[in-house]
Amino acid sequence: MTVGRYHRQEIFYPIGPEGQKKLQQSRVCIIGIGALGTSIANNLARAGVGYLRLVDRDIVELTNLQRQVLFTEKDAEEMIPKAEAAKAHLQEINSEIEYDAMVVDVNPYNIEKLISDVDLVVDGLDNLETRYLINEACLKNNVRWVYGGAVGSGGMCMNILPGEGPCLHCLLGPLPEDGTYETCDTIGVISPITNIVASYESAEAMKILVGSESISHQLIAMDAWDCYTDFVDVDVDPDCPVCGKHQYTLLEHRQKNYTASLCGHDAYQVTPEDDGSFDYDAVVAALEGEGEVKRNRYFTIFKNDEADFKLFPDGRAIINSVPDGDKAQQIFAKYIDR
Amino acid sequence: MIKLKILFNGPVRQLNGWKNVANIELPDGATGYDLCDYFDIIPGKTRLYGFLIRDGKKIKEEEELHDGETIKVNGKTSGG
Numbered sequence: 509m510t511v512g513r514y515h516r517q518e519i520f521y522p523i524g525p526e527g528q529k530k531l532q533q534s535r536v537c538i539i540g541i542g543a544l545g546t547s548i549a550n551n552l553a554r555a556g557v558g559y560l561r562l563v564d565r566d567i568v569e570l571t572n573l574q575r576q577v578l579f580t581e582k583d584a585e586e587m588i589p590k591a592e593a594a595k596a597h598l599q600e601i602n603s604e605i606e607y608d609a610m611v612v613d614v615n616p617y618n619i620e621k622l623i624s625d626v627d628l629v630v631d632g633l634d635n636l637e638t639r640y641l642i643n644e645a646c647l648k649n650n651v652r653w654v655y656g657g658a659v660g661s662g663g664m665c666m667n668i669l670p671g672e673g674p675c676l677h678c679l680l681g682p683l684p685e686d687g688t689y690e691t692c693d694t695i696g697v698i699s700p701i702t703n704i705v706a707s708y709e710s711a712e713a714m715k716i717l718v719g720s721e722s723i724s725h726q727l728i729a730m731d732a733w734d735c736y737t738d739f740v741d742v743d744v745d746p747d748c749p750v751c752g753k754h755q756y757t758l759l760e761h762r763q764k765n766y767t768a769s770l771c772g773h774d775a776y777q778v779t780p781e782d783d784g785s786f787d788y789d790a791v792v793a794a795l796e797g798e799g800e801v802k803r804n805r806y807f808t809i810f811k812n813d814e815a816d817f818k819l820f821p822d823g824r825a826i827i828n829s830v831p832d833g834d835k836a837q838q839i840f841a842k843y844i845d846r
Numbered sequence: 847m848i849k850l851k852i853l854f855n856g857p858v859r860q861l862n863g864w865k866n867v868a869n870i871e872l873p874d875g876a877t878g879y880d881l882c883d884y885f886d887i888i889p890g891k892t893r894l895y896g897f898l899i900r901d902g903k904k905i906k907e908e909e910e911l912h913d914g915e916t917i918k919v920n921g922k923t924s925g926g
Binding site for chain 2: 540542543544545631632633634635636639656657658659660661662663664679680681682684685691692693695697702705727729731733734736738739740741742743
């Protein structure tokens with residue numbers, strides 16, 4: 509008698525064959541395919557979640573390989589976008605499920621579309637600002653999401669279930685200003701903690717998808733170096749502007765060209781408003797003759813004495829070696845948004 | 847005066863000279879804000895600082911602390 513690939517999971521009583529069917533019928537969006545996101549995607553693909561949307565704006569780099577489990581040196585050498593590289597490797601792990609790799613920046617224009625047709629959003633991000641945006645979008649659209657974060661050797665994870673408990677704003681208060689919190693780029697991060705947090709997030713995701721009664725309603729806080737795990741009760745904040753007053757400040761803050769600094773890089777990303785008018789081929793053609801142009805399947809690199817940027821087919825650009833967002837906007841306007 | 851045991855786990859230990867534990871005394875009626883002041887923490891501004899935990903529950907800084915309590919200082923984890 510042969511057994512199926514999910515046999516060990518099906519004989520695990522809290523899942524069982526019925527739970528396995530639910531997993532296979534489920535659709536999950538993982539936002540951020542870095543250290544957390546690759547581990548989560550690995551877990552959920554092997555578990556047989558039927559559809560995985562993999563969302564990330566970045567390209568694989570050598571410094572990612574210390575902790576981002578799906579990537580290889582070849583991915584870094586070839587500068588493959590993380591979402592595409594993850595999809596390629598996951599297809600070799602489980603070819604029976606559907607993947608959608610989206611190489612995009614998550615911003616107020618596209619977040620609601622990204623989460624509109626999934627059962628669950630799982631956090632694989634590396635920054636607080638986008639997490640707060642996801643929090644608003646998920647609360648507004650009544651989509652469940654699993655928050656997880658890690659820095660140094662510590663991490664946290666919490667299910668955010670609209671109408672059933674606290675949200676990210678209840679937990680952490682207002683979005684901290686840039687520079688008032690540590691990131692993996694400022695104090696580092698070790699791979700064991702990202703794997704632990706990702707494993708908790710994956711287990712919570714599986715529990716939510718199979719409809720388990722064991723879903724966590726607490727914050728799980730842990731540290732891999734100091735060897736502790738805390739389970740913390742968090743109250744709903746009755747004055748919370750997001751889940752209490754339904755104010756979606758970040759979601760409604762739409763700029764013509766949305767600019768974000770890229771942590772750990774001397775670079776800014778400029779994302780134009782998606783009005784459907786961007787013509788990638790025409791913009792790249794116009795760059796010819798103004799500097800060095802290199803194009804591959806995923807992006808175009810442009811360099812001259814004044815500008816150095818990567819341009820993506822969705823219209824966004826990563827402007828390198830600029831002191832601030834204003835200078836990035838100037839270069840964007842001169843070479844891309846003419 | 848009230849005596850408190852303060853626990854700093856993980857990267858947030860930086861706020862206590864990389865030590866996990868501090869035993870401190872604060873005036874009667876002290877709140878979480880007084881605890882933060884003791885360690886030069888400004889909620890919302892100090893890097894790493896997230897929130898306080900008492901008896902397995904997140905508390906607000908304005909809440910009063912009591913003699914003999916153990917308070918955990920938790921970070922906010924932004925990376926991944």
